[in-house]
Amino acid sequence: MTKKKHLSLENREVIAQGIPAGDSAGRIARRIDVSTSTVTREVKANRTIREKKSTGKSKPSIRCANYQDCQKSGSACKKCSTRLTTCKHCKTRSCIASCPDFKRKMCPDTERWPYVCPEKCSKRAYCGFPKCSYDAEAADANYRVRLASSREGIDMSDEQLLSLDKIVTPLVKQGHSFEAICFTHEEVGVCARTLYNYQDKGLLSTANIELPRKVRLKPRKKNSHAGRDRVDRAGRTYDDFLALPLEEQVRVVQGDSVCGYEWNEHDVLSLHMVAYAFQFYLRKRHADSEAVVKWLDVIERALGSREAFKAIFPVLLLDRGVEFDDWEGMERSCLEFGRRRCRVFYCDAMESNQKSQAERNHEQLRRILPKERTDFDALNVYDIATCCSHVNSYPIAGRGGKCAFELAASILPVALLDELGIARVPTNEVILKPYLMKHAVE
Numbered sequence: 001m002t003k004k005k006h007l008s009l010e011n012r013e014v015i016a017q018g019i020p021a022g023d024s025a026g027r028i029a030r031r032i033d034v035s036t037s038t039v040t041r042e043v044k045a046n047r048t049i050r051e052k053k054s055t056g057k058s059k060p061s062i063r064c065a066n067y068q069d070c071q072k073s074g075s076a077c078k079k080c081s082t083r084l085t086t087c088k089h090c091k092t093r094s095c096i097a098s099c100p101d102f103k104r105k106m107c108p109d110t111e112r113w114p115y116v117c118p119e120k121c122s123k124r125a126y127c128g129f130p131k132c133s134y135d136a137e138a139a140d141a142n143y144r145v146r147l148a149s150s151r152e153g154i155d156m157s158d159e160q161l162l163s164l165d166k167i168v169t170p171l172v173k174q175g176h177s178f179e180a181i182c183f184t185h186e187e188v189g190v191c192a193r194t195l196y197n198y199q200d201k202g203l204l205s206t207a208n209i210e211l212p213r214k215v216r217l218k219p220r221k222k223n224s225h226a227g228r229d230r231v232d233r234a235g236r237t238y239d240d241f242l243a244l245p246l247e248e249q250v251r252v253v254q255g256d257s258v259c260g261y262e263w264n265e266h267d268v269l270s271l272h273m274v275a276y277a278f279q280f281y282l283r284k285r286h287a288d289s290e291a292v293v294k295w296l297d298v299i300e301r302a303l304g305s306r307e308a309f310k311a312i313f314p315v316l317l318l319d320r321g322v323e324f325d326d327w328e329g330m331e332r333s334c335l336e337f338g339r340r341r342c343r344v345f346y347c348d349a350m351e352s353n354q355k356s357q358a359e360r361n362h363e364q365l366r367r368i369l370p371k372e373r374t375d376f377d378a379l380n381v382y383d384i385a386t387c388c389s390h391v392n393s394y395p396i397a398g399r400g401g402k403c404a405f406e407l408a409a410s411i412l413p414v415a416l417l418d419e420l421g422i423a424r425v426p427t428n429e430v431i432l433k434p435y436l437m438k439h440a441v442e
Contacts, residue, residue, distance in 0.1 A: 007034070007042055007143075012136040015039060019114045019134055043115045045146075046139035049104075050131045063130075065103040072099070106130065154198065161203060164188060168195065169205045177211065231325045233346050238354055241317060241345035248315055250275055254358035255318040258365060259286065260376030267376055268384055269295060269323070270365070272358035273312070276408035277396055279361050280420070281388040283381050287322045293329035300341060302419035306333040309341045312411060316344045317355055364391045367432040370441060378440035385421035387437065393425040394432060403427070 011032045018028040025043075029036045051063065064070065072087040087099065107129035109118055116132045117124065156164070167188060171181050178192040178199075188195075198204050199211075208214050241249070251274075258268040258281075269292060271280040284291035300309040318324040324346070333341040347354040368387050369376075392404040399407060405424040417423065434441040 005034075007032070007038070009136060009140045012042070012046075012139050015042065016134055016136040016139075019043070019116060020119060025113050040113060040115070042139070043113075043134055046142045047115055047132050047134045048138050048142075050133075052128055052130065063105055064099075065105040066101060067105070070101075072101075104130065107132075154201075154203065161198075164190070164198075165204050172206045172210050177213070231327075233327075236327060236345050238317075238345065238348050238351070241315070244315070252315045252317050253313050254355040255292075255316055255324065256355065256358050256362070257286075257319075257321055257323055258362055258369070260369070260374045261372070264376040266379070268365075270358060270362065271313070271316075272355075272361050273408060274357045276404060276411065277357075277361070277399060278392055278404040278408040278412065279358075279365075279388065280422075281365065281384050281391070282420070283376075283379065283384040284323075289323050289326040289329070292323050293326055296330055296341075297334040298419070299416065300334055302416045303413065304415075306336045306339055306341045308413075309333070313342050316342055317347065318344065319347050319352065319355065320349055361391075364394060364432060368434060368436050370434055373434070373442045374437070375440050375442075379437065382421060383437055383440070388420075388422050389425050390430050390432060390436065392422070393427065393430050395427060 011034070014032050015028055018031070025039045026036045029039045032039075070087060107117070107127065109121070110116060110129070110132045114134070116134050117127075121127070154161070167185055168178070168181055171185075172178075178195040182188055182190075182192045182195070190198075195204070196214075199206055199208075241252075254272045254274060256270050256272075258270055260267065265286055266283060267286045269280075269282040269284045271282070273279070282295045284295060296309075296313075299313070300306065303309050303312070316330065324330070324344075327344040330344050331340045331342055333339045352359055365387060368390065369379075395401045395403050396407075403424075
């Protein structure tokens with residue numbers, strides 16, 4: 001049985017279907033895996049109650065369960081003009097709206113399960129009791145309103161707040177801080193931070209000028225950045241990647257972004273072909289998922305077909321940066337509508353070691369574009385292609401001294417490299433120093 005779980009709209013729909021079918025509360029509870037009392041409390045709390053329409057001649061107070069024994073006279077309503085008449089006989093105002101002792105008179109049939117009016121009630125046409133029904137959507141809306149309202153305001157009654165103000169305000173006027181008051185008066189019952197919050201909301205009679213240090217402190221700036229939409233990565237996690245056959249895992253292309261200064265509007269998209277140690281570097285706008293998709297489209301068009309793209313980029317393993325959120329766009333072929341050109345998977349959060357080959361290969365690029373010293377906005381597409389050419393032309397000790405161009409020669413067509421402006425550099429002319437891009441490096 002599920003415990004400590006709020007009912008969902010789907011649960012309430014099951015309840016709404018079971019009530020007219022004549023199901024017991026226990027039977028419905030078993031269907032949604034909750035206790036019987038949860039179902040009964042839900043119906044009583046969130047059922048829809050509609051009062052009978054008034055004819056204009058009837059007294060509103062007759063709706064109260066205390067009507068017969070009520071002896072109130074002008075005490076339920078403030079400034080009552082009929083103090084010589086008992087409230088239950090009043091015809092000039094609705095006393096039930098302000099009377100603290102009002103108790104709605106309910107039909108006995110709605111005080112037991114299913115707590116709604118019977119479908120085949122013979123008295124429905126002339127019944128004077130409120131009409132009760134249960135609708136799933138209305139119940140869910142009522143629940144959410146109550147959930148929000150219960151968390152509004154402060155956790156203190158008006159009387160408690162008045163008592164607190166009588167203790168705090170005189171001491172503040174004597175120069176005491178909220179911290180000192182909390183230390184010396186246990187009866188306050190709240191911490192200093194709470195007192196500051198109450199004072200900010202105008203609930204206490206104190207002013208900022210009366211607090212020793214508050215007028216000297218600037219309000220803290222709040223981060224106004226909008227939240228990021230949640231991306232559904234079901235079936236695309238790192239565990240799903242590890243579940244692939246080994247022959248597919250070894251052909252993975254690891255993706256990442258290499259950034260410059262925090263204020264730069266551009267960065268570099270890197271695509272590392274693990275099997276061939278070849279790294280593509282492509283200039284794009286920072287944190288732009290559309291730019292990533294466009295670069296993949298450029299590569300697919302340069303290769304000429306979806307199958308050619310799939311042969312080189314069958315599986316992409318990416319981090320969880322916002323630029324890689326659009327997995328649908330990355331997988332969707334731009335040449336064959338509705339067909340998939342690759343499969344996208346994501347590393348776990350804060351686990352960059354899961355694409356360690358790409359991370360290590362960035363060290364070569366950072367030798368040209370040092371971190372925190374390079375203005376990426378000063379680099380153009382040709383500059384990034386030049387860096388890509390030099391990095392991939394550098395001999396790799398772990399690959400027998402061969403460079404990435406030699407390792408990937410059998411799979412990368414010349415047309416693709418020409419389209420991206422990438423070309424092999426003679427070994428003796430390879431430069432992995434900042435002066436290669438001295439116009440962008442400080």
